[in-house]
Structures are given as C-alpha cells and as structure tokens.
Amino acid sequence: MENSQAISSIANLIFERWDTTGLQLSEQERQQLLHCIQIEYSFNPAIIAKLNRHILAxxxxxxDREWLHMIDxxxxxLMQAVDSFEAKRQLARxxxxxxxxxxxxxxxxxxxKLQVYDDFLVEQIEVTFLYRLAIxxxxxxxxxxYTAILAMPMVYQYTTLAGSQLIPQPFKAQFCFVILFLRPAVPKSDLWRFQKAxxxxxxxxxxxxPPISQAGYSSRPAFWMGTSIADPTLRAIIAKRGSTEVRRDLANHQAYLASRAAAAVALAEPVRLPRPQKQPILPAQAxxxxxxxxxxxxxxxxxxxxxxELKxxxxxxxxxxxxxxxxxxxxxxDVATLYRWHNGTTHGARLFGHLDFLPLQExxxxxxxxxxxxDEFSWCTVWFPICEGYDRRLIALVEQASDHSPVLWNDSHDPTLEVDYSSIATMIATYLAAYQTGVIAIDPAGWWSCDDEGLAKLRAIHDSPAHEQRISYDIYEPEDWPATWRPFAIGER
Incomplete structure (x- = not known):
C-alpha cells in the first residue's frame, strides 16, 4: 500500500508536467492511468494511441534535469527498499x-541514463512493453x-534470490539497441537510412x-532482432552481420511467419465448394x-x-x-455459429475471461x-484453440456434423485438459449472466475483471453437468481419452 501511494504520487507529478505540454487528461483518463499503475497492468490501447499521437506531433x-533527477x-x-526478488519484479511492473x-x-x-532504468528493470520490461509506442x-x-547505447557499460547485473552477480556481457546495450528498431520506418526515409547505417x-x-548459461531467455535481447524487424533490407544486414545464433533464429522466424501467413491466406482465398454458400440457421442452433x-x-x-473490439x-x-x-x-x-456471429476480437480485448477470443485465421x-x-511431445489433432492467453480454451473437432462439442481448458503449464463447458451455448449463457449481474465488469482502467467465485456459481446454474462432473484428461494418457479422439493422437507418450 505504501509503495502504491508513493508511485501514484510520482505519477501525479508527471501528469502536472503533461499539462504544460498540451497533453491534457480528463479526470477519467487520469484515474484510468493511476489504476493501471496501481494494479500493475499495462495501459489500454486508447491511452497508448493518445500518447503516440502526441509524441509524433x-x-x-x-x-528540467533537476526535476528528472528528483523523479529518478x-x-x-522504491526499488532499493524492496528485498525479495518477487517483490522487486512486482514493483518493476x-x-x-x-x-x-x-x-x-x-x-x-x-x-x-536513469539509475532506475538498470539491468533488472530492463529484464522485466522485455521488448514488448515498448512495442506499441512510436519511438x-x-x-x-x-x-x-545510439550514442547512449554505445556508452553503456559492458557488464550485466544478474539479480537472483542469492544476490547480484556481475556478468561480462553487454545486456542492457543489446536490449536498448533493439528498441532503436521497434518503430518501423518508411523505406528510404531519413530514419530508415539511420537504422540501416x-x-x-x-x-x-x-x-x-549473451552466453545462454549465464542468462535466461528473457535476458537474450539479440533474439528480438530476428523477430521484430520486418524490413527485408534491414533483415538482410542482420543475417550478414549477426552471430550464428542470430542468423539461425532469423531464418527460423522467417519460416515460422511464412507458415502462419499461409493459414490466413488459406481462409482469405476465394473457394469453390459444392455446398451452398449460405447456410440456414439449424434448429439446434436457434x-x-x-x-x-x-x-x-x-x-x-x-x-x-x-x-x-469484436471483429x-x-x-x-x-x-x-x-x-x-x-x-x-x-x-x-455451435462453434461455426459462434464465428458467424463474430470472428474473434482484436488483440487484448477480454470477452470470455482473461484469454483472447481468437479470429479463425489466427x-x-x-x-x-x-x-x-x-510430433515431438504429445498432442491430439482433435483439439482446436478458440481462446488463448497464458492458458487456452480448445474445442473438440468432430468427424461428422455435430450440434456441439465440449469446450476444454488447458493450463499451459499443466498436462491436464478439463471440460470447461459442455458446449458453446452453456459458455455464452454463463458469461452473459456474469456480465448482466456484475460478476464480470469493465474496471476503471478499461480492463476486464471478474469475481471468480461468482462466475463458478453461475456456471453451476447454466452448465450443471460440466460444473459437477469436472471431467479431465491427461494429455499424455490417450488410453483414457474419449474413443473418438484416440485415432488422432500424435507424438510421444
């Protein structure tokens, strides 16, 4: 609570400076920003868009170096006063x-150059934090x-529960070098020419x-050079000058993007199929x-x-x-009916829980x-994702036309598949009731929030079989799967 108040106080000092630059906030916007800071959420897209319009104009x-030094x-x-690694990470958000x-x-x-923008804070940020800002x-x-990057020290302070370790690698410089390329420049423009140089x-x-044995995945910023830069000329230079590992990841990422793009193209091309192009609403879907x-x-x-945000x-x-x-x-x-209604949401829009409702192309x-x-682990080609975040909702594909199929839940760190809802209809009924009763609400920051206990009670009302039976399956035990799934098992078990 004390940290939250201190951070809010610092934010208000910054807002006062915003007023002098013409970047004025309504009271609602100010409260939204403060709320995001207090609950450690990133700012919603509307705020980021407003920032981008301003900083480009x-x-x-x-x-005022004295003022900036005071903020820093x-x-x-605040960061130095926190002891545990986890507490530092939460504060960093x-x-x-x-x-x-x-x-x-x-x-x-x-x-x-700020002292607070140290290696620890940089490691928590990763590249995605700044990806939406036009810098x-x-x-x-x-x-x-670029001048500041070249002046950065050639050591990385790696913080663990056991303390800090100085590692001879230019982690922060590499990371900040990636930031230099996050805003796509118009080819042949002055900014593009500078990035190329x-x-x-x-x-x-x-x-x-950096040596992989000394720093984890999130501490390998050069990796992002191969995944964040789309310009073919700039990518060619990276392929020529980058290390073996960077070149390998660049090639792998290009192949990966090509395979994902093929999925979108496959659904975008005109098709000639024998079935009628317009289907009547089936009685079971009414x-x-x-x-x-x-x-x-x-x-x-x-x-x-x-x-x-609905597509x-x-x-x-x-x-x-x-x-x-x-x-x-x-x-x-029922899944086809859902996607006839809307083909997912834009990224980050929370509709059915904390997961994104995926467009079919994605x-x-x-x-x-x-x-x-x-092919290398264990999976089943019956499982098709419709919602994803850190976890995922899957539906079970069918061989013959079927009114409905169970909606499955999979924690990305757990090999268990659980029947979350017995059908799309019971899922929609539960979420509609949750919105109508305030169990789910859009909080002042513009983010989805939910009373989990209240949602469970509504689920028991609208989908009592799934709520009471709590059927689950182990990804690695296909002999316990439904008989219709077993022929589609793949990978090692």
Missing part, C-alpha cells in the same frame, strides 16, 4: 508504466539513443547473444443465435468499447474452406503450431 520540451531518485529508492509516462517529456536517451520519433532521437556499422556485440444476439445487445449498451463474422465460404483444411475433421455446428495458425510441436 510534439517534440519533448526543454529538459524517488523511483530508485508499476515502474514500467512510470517510464512510459515520461516519454512525452524527454527524449528516450534521457530515460536510458524513436525522429532521427535526432535515434542518434541520441547503425546495423551496417555497429559493434558486433550488439548483434550477438437458441445459441438468440443468446449471442442478447449478448451483443448488452455489450453495445453497457460495454461499447469492448463491443467495438465481423466469418463468411460461409471461409467456414467451408476451414472445414476443408481440417478434413477429415470439422468444426462442430486459431488455424496456432492449431498448426500445436500439431507440429505434438
């Missing part, structure tokens, strides 16, 4: 948002960042991996269609921002094409990934 004001000292003192708030006020090289906003900022002339250590219409009406009235429904041609690609399996009719790409990994 207005350069930072003249820097307060932030560093809040400080990441504070760093974001500073971007409209200073060029990013000034942030790189560097200009060539001058990119030049300043940096890759052609930078010291080789900026395009190498109740689900009515539920979905009621759900949509509620969202439009009470959660318009979330409603706006248009999939076409009949695309559904038929997907079934052709999945053959000899196919979507159950679901198909993920499905192919799982089947490829299943």
């Amino acid at each position: 207005y350069p930072p004001p003249a820097i 000292t307060q932030l560093a003192a 809040a400080l990441i948002n504070i760093v974001t708030l500073l971007i409209p006020l200073v060029y990013f090289d000034e942030i790189l 560097p906003r200009s060539v001058s900022e990119a030049e300043r960042m 940096c890759l052609e002339n930078c010291p080789r250590y900026l395009l190498n991996y 109740a689900l269609v009515k539920l979905l219409a009621e759900f949509e009406h509620f969202l439009a009235q009470h959660a318009p921002d979330l409603s706006a 248009p429904g999939i076409s009949e041609a695309q559904l038929e094409q997907l079934n052709a690609l999945l053959a000899p399996l196919r979507l159950p009719d 679901a198909l790409a993920n499905y192919r990934d799982y089947n490829e990994m299943g």
Whole structure:
C-alpha cells in the first residue's frame, strides 16, 4: 500500500508536467492511468494511441534535469527498499508504466541514463512493453539513443534470490539497441537510412547473444532482432552481420511467419465448394443465435468499447474452406455459429475471461503450431484453440456434423485438459449472466475483471453437468481419452 501511494504520487507529478505540454487528461483518463499503475497492468490501447499521437506531433520540451533527477531518485529508492526478488519484479511492473509516462517529456536517451532504468528493470520490461509506442520519433532521437547505447557499460547485473552477480556481457546495450528498431520506418526515409547505417556499422556485440548459461531467455535481447524487424533490407544486414545464433533464429522466424501467413491466406482465398454458400440457421442452433444476439445487445449498451473490439463474422465460404483444411475433421455446428456471429476480437480485448477470443485465421495458425510441436511431445489433432492467453480454451473437432462439442481448458503449464463447458451455448449463457449481474465488469482502467467465485456459481446454474462432473484428461494418457479422439493422437507418450 505504501509503495502504491508513493508511485501514484510520482505519477501525479508527471501528469502536472503533461499539462504544460498540451497533453491534457480528463479526470477519467487520469484515474484510468493511476489504476493501471496501481494494479500493475499495462495501459489500454486508447491511452497508448493518445500518447503516440502526441509524441509524433510534439517534440519533448526543454529538459528540467533537476526535476528528472528528483523523479529518478524517488523511483530508485522504491526499488532499493524492496528485498525479495518477487517483490522487486512486482514493483518493476508499476515502474514500467512510470517510464512510459515520461516519454512525452524527454527524449528516450534521457530515460536510458536513469539509475532506475538498470539491468533488472530492463529484464522485466522485455521488448514488448515498448512495442506499441512510436519511438524513436525522429532521427535526432535515434542518434541520441545510439550514442547512449554505445556508452553503456559492458557488464550485466544478474539479480537472483542469492544476490547480484556481475556478468561480462553487454545486456542492457543489446536490449536498448533493439528498441532503436521497434518503430518501423518508411523505406528510404531519413530514419530508415539511420537504422540501416547503425546495423551496417555497429559493434558486433550488439548483434550477438549473451552466453545462454549465464542468462535466461528473457535476458537474450539479440533474439528480438530476428523477430521484430520486418524490413527485408534491414533483415538482410542482420543475417550478414549477426552471430550464428542470430542468423539461425532469423531464418527460423522467417519460416515460422511464412507458415502462419499461409493459414490466413488459406481462409482469405476465394473457394469453390459444392455446398451452398449460405447456410440456414439449424434448429439446434436457434437458441445459441438468440443468446449471442442478447449478448451483443448488452455489450453495445453497457460495454461499447469492448463491443467495438469484436471483429465481423466469418463468411460461409471461409467456414467451408476451414472445414476443408481440417478434413477429415470439422468444426462442430455451435462453434461455426459462434464465428458467424463474430470472428474473434482484436488483440487484448477480454470477452470470455482473461484469454483472447481468437479470429479463425489466427486459431488455424496456432492449431498448426500445436500439431507440429505434438510430433515431438504429445498432442491430439482433435483439439482446436478458440481462446488463448497464458492458458487456452480448445474445442473438440468432430468427424461428422455435430450440434456441439465440449469446450476444454488447458493450463499451459499443466498436462491436464478439463471440460470447461459442455458446449458453446452453456459458455455464452454463463458469461452473459456474469456480465448482466456484475460478476464480470469493465474496471476503471478499461480492463476486464471478474469475481471468480461468482462466475463458478453461475456456471453451476447454466452448465450443471460440466460444473459437477469436472471431467479431465491427461494429455499424455490417450488410453483414457474419449474413443473418438484416440485415432488422432500424435507424438510421444
């Protein structure tokens, strides 16, 4: 609580500076930002969009170094006062948002020089934190960042429960070098030319991996050079100058992107199929269609921002094409009805829990990934993802047309599949009731929040068989699976 109050106080000091730059906040926006900081959530897309519009239109004001030093000292003192590794990591999530708030006020090289922006904080951030921000906003900022990167010390302070260890590797410099390329520049523009010159002339250590035995996955920032840069000219330079490991990951990532793009193309191409392009609503789906219409009406009235994140429904041609690609399996009719309603949500929109409701193009790409990994581990080609985050919801594909199929839950760190709902209809009925009764609410930060106990009670009402039986399966024990799944088992067991 004490840290939360201190961080909120620092945030308010930054907001006061925002007012002097023309980046003014409504009271609601200010409360949303403070709430995100306090609960350690990243800012929602609307706030990030507002920041981007501002930082691209207005350069930072003249820097007040005394003021910035005061902010930095307060932030560093908070981090130093925390003892345990886990507590430091939790605090770092809040400080990441504070760093974001500073971007409209200073060029990013000034942030790189802050004492609080140390190796530990950098490791918690990873690249994705800054991915949505339009920095560097200009060539001058990119030049300043690159100069600061070259001046960084060639050691990495690796913090564990046992204490800190100094490792001779340029971790922070490598990480910040990646940030220099996160904003895609227009080819042949001044910023693009500067990025190209940096890759052609930078010291080789900026395009190498730290020793894997000394730093974990998140501490290998050069990896992101192969995954974050899409420009073919810049990628070619990385392939030429990067280390063997960087070149290998660059090639692997290109192959991976090609395979995922093929899934989207497969559903986007026109198809000629013998079945009619427009299907009537099947009698067994009429109740689900009515539920979905009621759900949509509620969202439009009470959660318009979330409603706006719903993508248009999939076409009949695309559904038929997907079934052709999945053959000899196919979507159950209730899943097809769900995707006729809406083809998923934009990334980060929470509709059915803390997982993303996947568009079918992305679901198909993920499905192919799982089947490829299943060759080495254990999987079943019946399992098709419809919602994903850290965990995932899967539905069971069927061989013959079927009214419905169970909705399965899989914790990504657990080999257990649990029947989450007995059908899409019972899942929708439960979530609609949860929204209507306030068990699920959109909190002041614009994020989905839920009373888990309340949701379980509603699930017991709307899907009592799934709630009471709690059927589960072990991924590695196909002999205990339903008989219809067993022929589709793949991988080692």
